[in-house]
Amino acid sequence: MKNGMIRFLLLSFVLFFTLSTSITGVQAVPASKEKSPDLEKAEVFGDIDMTTKKQTTVIVELKEKSLAEAKDAGESQSKNKLKNARSKAKSKVAKAVKNGKVHREYEQVFSGFSMKLPANEIPKLLAVEDVKAVYPNVTYTTDHLKKKDITIAQDAISPQMDESAPYIGANDAWDLGYTGKGMKVAVIDTGVEYNHPDLKKNFGPYKGYDFVDNDYTPKETPVGDPRGEATDHGTHVAGTVAANGTIKGVAPDATLLAYRVLGPGGSGTTENVIAGVERAVQDGADVMNLSLGDTVNSPDWATSTALDWAMSEGVVAVTSNGNSGPNGWTVGSPGTSREAISVGATQLPLNEYAVTFGSFASAKVLGYDKENDMKALNHKEVELVEAGLGEAKDFEGKDLTGKIAVVKRGNIAFVEKADNAKKAGAIGMIVYNNYAGEIEANVPGMSVPTMKLSLEDGETLVKNIQKGDTKATFELTVSKALGEQVADFSSRGPVMDTWMIKPDISAPGVNIVSTIPTHDSDNPYGYGSKQGTSMASPHIAGAVAVIKQAKPKWSVEQIKSAIMNTAVTLKDGDGKVYPHNTQGAGSARIINTLKADSIVSPGSYSYGTFLKEKGKETKKETFTIENQSSIRKSYQLEYSFNGNGITTSGTSRVVIPARQTGKAVAKVNVDTKKAKAGTYEGTVTVREGGKTVAKIPTLLIVKEPDYPRVTSIDVSEGSVQGTYEIETYLPAGAEELAFLVYDQNFEFMGQAGIYKNQDKGYQYFDWDGKINGESKLPAGEYYMLAYAANKGKSSQVLTQKPFTVE
Template sequence: MWTLNVYAKTLDYPSLPQDNPYEKKIAIVKTKDNYSTQEIERMLKKYKNLTIRTNFHEIFNGFSVEGHLGEIQKLKKEQAVEIVSEVQTYSAEEENPVQLIGADPISSTLQNKSKPLTGKGVKIGVIDTGIDYQHPDLRKNFKGGWDFIDKDKYPMETVGKGVKNTLHGTHVAGIIAADGKIKGVAPNAEIIAYRALGPGGTGTTEQILAAIEQAIKDKVDIVNLSLGSEVNGPDLPISAALNKVVEKGIIAVAAAGNSGPLDWTVGSPGTASKAISVGASTPNIKTDYIEIDDKKLILNNMKNSVDWNSFSALEMMDGGIGEKENLKNAKDKLALIKRGGITFTEKVKNAISAGAKAVLIYNNEAGPLIGSLEQELSIPVAGITKKEGLLISEKMKKGSLFVKIESKWEKDILADFSSRGPVTTTWDIKPDILAPGVVINSTVPGGYMALQGTSMAAPHVAGACALLLEAHPNWKPEEVKAALMNTAKPIMDRENNRYKVYEQGAGRIQVDEAIQANTLVMPGSLRFGKFHLVDQLHEHTAFITVKNVGNTLEKISFAIPKKQAGISWKMPFSFSLQAGETKKLPITMRLDRHVVQKNLQDGVIEMVAGSQKVQIPYLYVLEEPNYPRVMGFELTKNSKEKTYEYEVYLPGGAEEFGIALFDKESLTFVQFLDWKKNVGRGLLKTKISKKNFPAPGNYLMIVFAKKSGKEDEIKSELTIPAGKKYE
């Protein structure tokens, strides 16, 4: 067993073991100039174990290489080399939403014309798991592509691989351009499919870069990447490639990621500054909840459980951690179970065996619990927060507790899973905008299915961009992005508080408003950089460009941002813009370091242009934001596989991560239970074999992560019973 405890003393542990220089790796190499294949081969001649895989010329100058890690690391010292980056693994991020965003044919009619906008003539590259191009709703708009997994011109989804079959790319393509039983946002747009994610929906940096390179050569108008990594960084190769895509006149749309609701969770390529990074909001959907002490507790229904029926009243019972002995009195009741110890599926199976009517699982750390069952089970199951679980537990201690499952219709709520910003090191506001991404019905091989994720939100935006390009064929990517951001609807949480700008960007898109915009503000959001406490002058200036894209003169004015202690502004004076005229303007923020203490400060600047109101999100950072380097550690037993699994959350990734064991009495170092270097941001899940555990005894376990000169630790106890290994 293991229990969480906090220790005041920090212990020393040895350096992590050295990487194996002979381990085979693949890396992306960015060069300082555009070298020929022959020149690259001459450079690599002295590295006997390195092999060139792919050359890049469109997205940046460079190549990918495979070979021994030691030789790859030596490449960094070559004069011609700018950056060497090990290949990352990317995966598909798993009311009528089209009508909600104003993209239905009636709303999207061109001014002064009766013909609806449908994306006709616009080419959209979908870089994903492939596409079922024989699907009746897609075959008309499928216009070819390439398969980077099987190396052929048939980018079909993975089939015949059992649990590794894919459907993600077909779902994404349907949201964009289905034209049949289901109508996509842009039902006449052309889909060019690039299969860069193979069986199981995973692919490498190299495959995705090759797909982006091909999309440029194919002269697509828009690329959609509903995929993500666990690295919150602006300079990864795919993020850099998307910035290059935009510079070449192509609109780049990327999912923000599904690692919310904590800050700093947005991942590459959703961190690319010039791309449109998309978070997920709810369409008009039914939300289940229970009410306790006049508080509505929202139920996050788990995938593979059945829908909640309108139970007249259910008595609740404390189901501990969901072991069989905890659930002896669960018959005909709603079992409250704590997360941890065993899997969600095992907890629910135990509850079903005990005759429970339904299960609520509450988190063992701060934040909502979004979970999934490993197989379809026969009762409703939902996740709630730790705070809510403890509230229910306290109520049950005072006597019998009966609850009624109720539901309400709601829309425009930020999805809990939607990744939040800002971006590390650049402090960019990401996501840029939101679109519906919860319970979205679309095409899949052989039929239709509802899925959720920022993967489903991004193609709504890609389709919206197609409508905008049809209406305004001369608009550049930055103008399309600005139109969507300038006209987006800021959304509120369930307590009617406005979400932070680094949670929602400019808000949920309104395509019909964007099409009719007469004035554009670029960029659509502002960051004033990092203020340092040692600075004598705390004054930062950001610049915006205002462009009149209408046909008449527009009068422009700015409102002073909402008053905040210690912050003052210097805003542009009012002025007029002729049709087609552009003006660049400074906006200056002054900060009193003796008054302002908050590390992240966000808000909006309002500009009025005739009848159009534009809200420009802004963000500033004071010193280095103190985000935790490690959190949410949990060690559980997987009885099916007879292994152990830990999960831990690394908000910014880690240069070094480890689980160090110390003798509890002497505090001497015993061993590393596990360790890793250069770990990506996000949730890390790893299986550990029983043989890796030490001899029976009591241990202090320190889980640590180091990043950018800061180290954080979680301390807990590990007890291995005498006479057997940890089990």
């Protein structure tokens, strides 16, 4: 949300709570206020609306252990035994539940099935003794940025993978003979155009499976599918992993398997994602990549659980961390998985430019392109052409060849405005704000050099153009040379409940050019630029394939720890080290990992929460150090934390013989008198022979964590005309929850409802469309804001798009 808007909304809360004291009735009614006693018999995640007869799909986990879970526990298990257990459970469910229908069944990394049933029958399902837990069938989407006017970097066409793959050390690994050969990498995504010339040799006769259309041709959604938009995401991801043609992926000789779990428009659900993970394990994948996610910060969603068990089966699961940054606590499932490698996105080094033109003091560079293009524009007199909002229709009939487009923010993404300008022949673009003040976004990677202005300066510029003053000269200078930076959009941890550091590792994810289908029959195979943690994750999946080829005896835990141990620590533009929950262990470097002869596990660690009100509280963790060299080694360890009242101690020296393993204990002590409430970071530094072997990120939280009290809100049409359903997610419940309505100009209209003591998870409310319990909203488009307070802290979130009142 825009900072200016946040300030405005906070001021509105003063008005809101003044108004609320005189209102005794509320018009919205919680869809689920009381739970049946049967709910205690099985755990339910997400607080699914169980008062409606609406058909709902859920994921049912059984008490009978999956093949992977039983194997990990050292227990005997078989497919036949699991089949019988499912049959028994399904029979009981059929007797208990009306109008239920089982869809997909799982046994490899998840024990249970997906099921469609009336929502108000779920309490009966929970009472079936064989049922362990019930999860919502949440929607997953691709973790790349597209068609959304948000204040972060977006798609662009420029830096290619021939920069990002070598940057993380792929070329160096190839020179050593490690190209991913013999490794199978599963791409669990929107499908793959496996006939693309750059990908064809990576696929064998068996391509994978399509869980959307239930066949053996897991291709992308084509143009014209009545169910939704065409896709190209999975093909782009596959190219980053293993393309071997015009573009070279990180592991160009790896074998690819495609599992289409996201359908038209790049959207899919839990039941297909789990099915894709299961099939990938069964098909013998060595690595799997999931560049997808939702916004729910919880470690226990069914998909995250499935990935944890896939890792236990020896399949390295790599997943994107999400694109909801830069705030903390924004990581979403399956990036919240305890075991899988979650990947954040970075931007390769670049020069930051400053711009001066005319008397416009607010002028700044919004996006970067090729440096030669920036230099070509420097001191060049150009013609300015006003082009509305920068939509395609705004360029119709206008000659922009060699000129600069001047457009207003709004309606479509910055990147789309730039793309439209480029198509019209423009060599640059100026975009001005659509509300008072400057555009706070910094969006590297536009398709043309782009400058930004405040609303006031923009309106002045447009008036000048309309008067005939259409010439301008830009002075562009390098203001700062930036190293590899974490992308603003990259989601941050920690994870709720486990308090784990996420991401685990970072990799390039800004402006990555890779393979795509063009959906043009005359020229079906092409290349496109995308960005997001979706693009970072396959860099690591490819890196893992290379590492696994080179180190075939390494376990999944060793691979994860080694790639984290050998990462490069990243610093922001001011030279400050990024927090652990921003960069993870740092930016991956394949060659460093291949040369490592010591591994420290785990690769990061959270000591969790310290909640004592008085006195001191101590916790400890044991770290394993593996000496994989042929000589005896002596390791020195240092411990640190960044807060007052927190002290550290532990094993200071460990001597480990060749090819043996040693252990070190790290302790933290929190003095509640000195340590203020908050999240604190620490580091376990391991050195050998004067060389740093690893820097292990650690974390602890003093008192109540500062997680967001509300993370999402959506407003949809209700079952009765003129009514609405409000859906919101409360990570740990709320002592107070309020819904506020704003018009399109973000003027406060009134409240939709106030509630007390709401449960954690998804909550649903019926709303009759009235504000302040009195008057109906006039026809138009509106935004709704959810405000939640819990345990002395509060937060707020706005609907991503307006809802319509007719």
